[in-house]
Amino acid sequence: MLRFALLVLLVANAGYLAWSQGWMATLGWTPEAQTEPYRLKQQVRPDVLSVVPTPPAAATPPPAASSTSATEPDEEILPETTVCLQSENMDEAQSKKLQQVLQQSDLPSTSWEMQSSTISGRWMVYLGKFPNETALEKRRAELRTRKIGYDRAGGSLEPGLSLGRFSSEDAATRELGQMLNQGVRGARVVQERAPQTLYALRLSHATAAQRSILQRLQPSMGGKALRACAS
Secondary structure, eight states: OHHHHHHHHHHHHHHHHHHHTTTTGGGTOOOOOOOHHHHHHHOSOGGGOOOOOOOOOOOOOOOOOOHHHHSOOOOOOOOOOOEEEEEOOBOHHHHHHHHHHHHTSSSOGGGOEEEEEEEOOEEEEEEEOOSSHHHHHHHHHHHHHTTOOOEEOOGGGOSEEEEEEESSHHHHHHHHHHHHHTTOOSOEEEEEEOOEEEEEEEEEEEOHHHHHHHHHTGGGGTTOOEEEOOO
């Protein structure tokens, strides 16, 4: 049985070899030739086929610039530098005259103010007036002998001597009593300065433009200088 199977396999292989090599063509048994005309015959409607070119790869767009880096930073706006200015003290008449000039100037009314301050009166224990320098020197020598201090009276009270200056009349009167007890004759209490109200122009935040206007207004300030405000 095995031999018969081997014989059949051998015959089959020999038959396939003869068929594939065309040796059995006389019997009409040949394989179809794999030639170019044969492949063309196998195509389905070759006339509608076309070659589609491959499109080039799309260029990658450059990354968009960051708006933060592309935009210049806003320029920092610094506040305008201002200074505080204040004039020297002036009396009421000078103050009123200057206010009229300021109201007619280009200075905003809110940029300046008149500040007032009250100065108390001053009283003096006084010796004088002496008729001449000889009489004045004689009283000086007397005061030195009694070891009593003195000073020049000054102003309209010359020639005279001050035995003390006080902020109230009562205080000056008490001192006069002590001088009299020490043997000083001819002394009396006089008012050296009356109480008064003084005024000063103040600009707390004067800009450069306002300082320029003030320069032009200097002749109207009666010689009162502007200085930086006291801290």
